[in-house]
Amino acid sequence: MAGSVGARAGWWRAASLIALVLALVAAVSAVVAVPRPAAAATCDLTWVRGAGTFGDADWDLATSWEPQRTPTDRDTVCLPASRVELFGLVTTVAAVDVAAGGTLWLWGGTLDLASTSSVAGILLVNGSTVRGAADLTIEKGRTAGTDTGQNGTFATSGSGRLVVEGQLYAAGGGGLFVELDVLNRGTVLLDANLSVGAGRKLVNEGLIRMRSRGTLQSSSTAALVNEPTGAIEIGTVFTAGGLDAVGIRLGSMSNAGAVTMAAGEMSIIGTVTSTGTWQLGTAGATPCSMPSARAADETRLFFRGAVSLTAGSVTGPGCFEAWGGDLLVEADVVLEPGTLSVWGYVASIEGDRALPRTLLGSGAELSASGTLTLPNGLGQHPNQFYRLGGTGTIIVPKAVPVTHTGNALYVQDDVDVVMEGPLTLDGIAFVVQGAATFTNAGTWTVRGNASLQADGSGSIVNNGTILADPGTGKTLFLTGARGLDNRGTFRLASGTIDMRARFRQMTDVELTGARIEVASGATWIFWPVITRLSGQLRLEGTANVIDGFAGTSSAFRQLDTITGSGRLELADGADLDLVADVANGITNGGALALDAGSTLTTASYEQTFSATLAMEIGATGTGRVVAGPTTLGGTLEIIPESVGQPSVKDVVVIDSTDVRGTFASVR
Secondary structure (H helix, E strand, C coil): CHHHHHHHHHHHHHHHHHHHHHHHHHHHHHHHCCCCCCCCCCCCEEECCCCEEEEHHHHHCHHHEECCCCCCCCCEEEECCCEEEEEEEEEEECEEEECCCCEEEEEEEEEEECCCEECCCEEEECCEEEEECCCEEECCCCEEEECCCCEEEEEECCCCEEEECCEEEECCCCEEEEECEEEECCEEEECCEEEECCCCEEEECCEEEECCCCEEECCCCCEEEECCCCEEEECCCCCCCHHHCEEEEEEEEEECCEEEECCEEEEEEEEEEECCEEEECCCCCCCCCCCCCCCCCCEEEEEECCEEECCCEEECCCEEEEECCCEEECCCCEEECCEEEEECCEEEECCCEECCEEEEECCEEEEECCEEECCCCEEECCCCCEEEEECCEEEECCCCCEEEECCCEEECCCCEEEECCCEEEECCEEEECCCCEEEECCEEEEECCEEEEECCCCEEEECCEEEEECCCCCEEEEEECCCCEECCEEEECCCEEEECCCCCCECCCEECCCEEEECCCCEEECCCCCCEECCEEEEECCCEEECCCCCCCECCCCCCEECCCCEEEEECCCEEECCCCCCCCEEECCEEEECCCCEEEECCEEECCCCEEEEEEECCEECEEEECCEEECCEEEEEECCCCCCCCCCCCCEECCCEEECCCEEC
């Protein structure tokens, strides 16, 4: 019995002890059930002061935390889903965790994080800094950055990065500084400037959206890398300012993704490389009107540094301007902006392609390695000089007029430039140098005091018409080591030509080919005293062509032969006198044409069996050859002065007292 009683007593005591323990647990559970901020599983300390404004001393109070102790650099501290503002906080913890829906406002001070830590929910205000020894993260669906009108810094004390899966935000009116590398897989939203520190890199695999006055102006050694999955959207960042409206300033920018820009104008400063896409402006927007004032919906993007496009595309109605560095566009790149503008450097455009409207200025060079066609126009920034060069071919089609005024135009290197459309040069120096060739295949007008110059082994070739029209009292200088290669028509309409470099078709004694016209009242100096005419020459009215600097002694005073390919035309009352100096006769083996009122005076005239004498006859008179001994042959062609004119009788076309032979035919 005693043993049984003792056993029952032991059981009762054990049961009583268990009941007591359960009661204590219940009491403790009741205490813990008092409302507190929900603690994350990784939290060492949890803020229990709730929302409000606090100071550095509040952070250090043990009673601000659960459990009650002051945070150390080994603690992960957690804050609730409410607004906690801390002024002048200077402390170090391992990590911080702001609950979703909560914000930690840091007014000044420095928060050091010794381990990998989230910074989601942190707002930097009044120049505050969050500095991590390892990576700082912004989780998906969360935001960190600055408040409106405020600035702050994310930095590293080691090799940590800022990894953005959610959103990094620079609010308007302030600025955000990142003194560490940034990897963006979420969104970087900029309504103010984001400054990337010296030697740091912003790698974008997500979205960078620049809107309002959002900019990226950083150290000259910082880099922006837009990966293939990355997108950079530039809103109406600036509505004015042109080159001074700097939106992106870095040491370098590489784009393998997509960059789009809405209306406005902005500069990118730094070296740019790209295999990605650039979309300038939206469909239906006003095309680039540079150099005119920008329309409200027009887009202009300036590159103030070297640009290398090795793949991808540039499209849209906006302006793409390389200003401040060389531009390389490789053959695989689609280059279709509204306007390509190059200012002061070399634009090397590879491959065979049609270019957009192209503007050049401040000595810029358009350099071709393939065949570049400019169906949309070639122009200059007002009164600027530019260069055409490279080793390929540049073609301006027939329907595209080109005008160049106020400064020089150079064609250089080993390029072939073919101008099929109308070209107007007004008061400038036109220089072809190196081994380049410039070919005029259309109508080229030269006005004002100007010069045409071919140096080195360069060539100016005229396969069309050149109209030299300097104007009264003005001069066109033909200079250089190599004269113009005139295979078409060259007409001096007014003013003076000072020919220091002869045409390729001129020797000391002969004009060998092509056609030259000199209008009444115009003067051409330093022409060789030719004796043979194998090209075509038209002299009108009082045209004055001389072999010296001044005077009236004709450069044709010793002309004695018109060859089978030659043609001499006297028009508008022109009078060519071959006896005024040393009397000499002329043999016509080609063509001689005189309109009504024009006269050729010669010591003798001989016309071969294959030659033609064309005489215009009308009410005002007839063309006439006044000659000594005359031998006729070949063809006489009668040309009416006007259509339907009355018959003219008893006309003298050869005024000679000694005529032998006759014309083989009259038509």
